[in-house]
Amino acid sequence: MGVGDPIGMAITHSIASGMGGMRAAGDLVARMQMTRGMKIDEAKKYVGDRLGVSVVDLTDPVLMSEVRGDLGLGTLHPLPLNPKGIEAKRNIAKILGIDINCVT
């Protein structure tokens, strides 16, 4: 994406076509594209298999909040003592079986 005010560009694309970021599992699917060069279908299936959810569930914010909370992958509203930042990324690296540059 590129230039344009956040409502007209970033938010519109996010709602029209995006995976929702860490509100769901968009950041996790992105990591598979970035670390393994996976195309979108392969990346979604990989993440779904690792988390034990279906591909459609990956953009469900209700289900994914629960999954992310259970696995310590970081959530939009972190509760006290819940993993966030580097700790959440350490868990993501472990669950997805990838190296994360700032963690490893």
Next chain:
Amino acid sequence: MGKILTKLGDGSPAEFTERELKQDLEEGTRDAADRANVPPLSEEELKYLFDVFSSPYRFVSVDPGNEVVLSYDGTPLKMWRTQISVNRIQCLEIYEKLLGADTLEMGHVDYSFKPIKPIVGFEQPLLEKALLTTTAPIFYGAMPNLGLYSQPDGPFPNPSELLPMGKITEARESYERAVEDAVKDMVYVCSAMYESGADGIILDTVGAAGDADFLAGLKATEILKRKYPKMCIELGMAGEFVLGMHGELTYDGVRLAGLYPQDQVKLAEKAGVTIFGPVCNTNSSESSPWNVARAVTFMKACGETASIPVHVNMGMGVGGVPVHDHPPIDIVSRASKAMVEICRLDGL
């Protein structure tokens, strides 16, 4: 069906009949097919676009399950341009927590590698701090921006002054020397930011200064991937075809001038690019349906050729999005849906 409300490429409103809408869609895809020597959209795909643009709804979206990954360029700059009083780390936190961003991108306000080089020591700790408080992957991005390497901004004679004087050889030499310096600057900055923990690097608006600019991006990628095999590099282009400002530069035996996205991506793959970001510039004089049909035609051919993930540029003025700082939501959402669902993309 009555009048169909849409926009022109500059974002101003327009009213179409069904016939006018169909005609613009057909002409848009034909224009791209003729220029890039790729197949035009099929009858079925044009019918799909007609349905998308004739939808009475203000906002449309992809079908559930078709969502894709979003990556950004110049993320913090979007907030600074609107004069929001936040620092760059806060910008990334807002994108991650409030804007549904799948990836984040740290960038300097100048957004070019050359001016970042002397201050990279100040960029690194900022990125390191951002990595402590965020969860989504963070890219560090900037542009090769070869324009900064010619006089008066840089050390080499200005090709734009040499070419009108007929000094073709001198202009070409200047571009070639600029490539060498730009590659060094990109490798220096990207290495530093990767050593500080960046999840990936974005080389953005590559080719803005023509074929030499594209060559610099490819060469820098090649060197960085040799140095850091696990580094993710997203290479985003500046336009739908590579301007032949030099005219004779090649990469891996392929002449760069005049390449369209379906050929650009093959060279990007050879260089080691992880994610490719093709571009189609919006024509502000034509309608949005014309622009979207044209953009989708280029990008479909690119997506079908690519073996690496493709994130099409869909910001203001590209990918069928109108040329305005405040892109109209009806057109952006239609362009977004059409691009993802026809081209079977990996991201935007």
